[in-house]
């Protein structure tokens with residue numbers, strides 16, 4: 382089968398011919414119908430040699446940690462899914478047994494790191510191939526009638542902001558403000574989740590007018606350029622108070638500091654972006670009692686809720702389609718910053 386693989390450190394990914402995996406006992410082979418392109422893949426492919434080796438990720442590695450598909454073959458003992466079922470793949474795999482995994486929060490598994498358990502596409506072969514091997518049927522959720530290409534990114538670009546926002550919902554009632562920094566793949570879904578679940582006025586920030594246009598289209602009340610004037614703009618729009626929750630989908634030092642400094646007393650500054658930045662905190666730097674959170678992905682039950690939100694017509698991902706052969710071009714375009722919404726690979 383064809384697979385889009387990261388094969389050499391610092392090199393662009395390439396299409397290679399690899400064997401179709403065979404599901405062992407308890408495993409499921411899924412025929413991929415769509416795979417999303419995430420900026421985190423770009424981060425992984427930008428790691429220098431020692432950091433990549435230190436991550437424990439293999440090389441070559443098939444990319445793709447957003448995936449949906451159809452069950453193609455099941456291993457011995459699998460009875461909860463059947464051949465032909467349309468499924469969404471829950472990506473952050475854990476041990477399945479620890480305290481957090483028992484709650485469906487495999488994203489925070491206490492043993493995954495120690496035991497070398499990785500998500501597909503982030504440490505083991507992922508979804509950018511004709512087939513992907515799933516270790517356990519508990520990682521599969523029914524996709525039902527949802528269109529695979531339009532909804533594949535809910536497995537990360539939907540789930541990650543959903544998890545981040547859900548923790549802050551008690552602070553986002555009527556009359557509040559939420560700031561979204563970076564309105565790309567994750568950010569443009571975050572705006573819709575905030576509109577669907579909260580009473581907050583949403584202020585979106587990005588670096589170009591095209592990105593801000595998408596932010597407005599998906600429901601941002603205000604769209605502001607993320608430049609030296611951003612802090613003053615947020616102050617003005619919030620009547621001097623700042624936001625009750627800020628979500629940074631960039632994660633570089635300037636955006637992290639912007640999130641922290643423009644969050645009002647008792648608000649949450651949540652850093653989702655993995656941009657290598659660090660934020661400054663200290664007495665008088667941020668408002669009283671600001672909480673800084675750095676979450677990762679989301680729980681299985683939250684993915685189920687995100688899929689339900691899409692079924693209810695309250696979320697729609699802006700998608701640009703690519704074939705598997707054009708996968709390297711999709712990453713190139715993401716790197717250039719010219720994807721509106723999410724790039725999705727259709728094998």
Ligand code: NAD
Nearest residue numbers: 419420421563564565566567587607630653654655677678
């Ligand atoms: P993306 O490239 O689709 O979106 C990033 C957006 O940020 C783009 O629209 C870009 O124009 C904008 N941007 C860049 N610099 C900016 C600045 N200074 N101010 C404001 N906006 C700016 O990326 P994505 O796939 O949506 O991922 C977003 C980030 O989240 C990445 O760092 C990714 O690695 C990370 N991520 C984290 C998790 C997690 O669990 N914590 C999960 C998925 C992705």
Ligand code: ZN
Nearest residue numbers: 419420421537
């Ligand atoms: Zn991702």
Ligand code: ZN
Nearest residue numbers: 476479482490
């Ligand atoms: Zn666990």
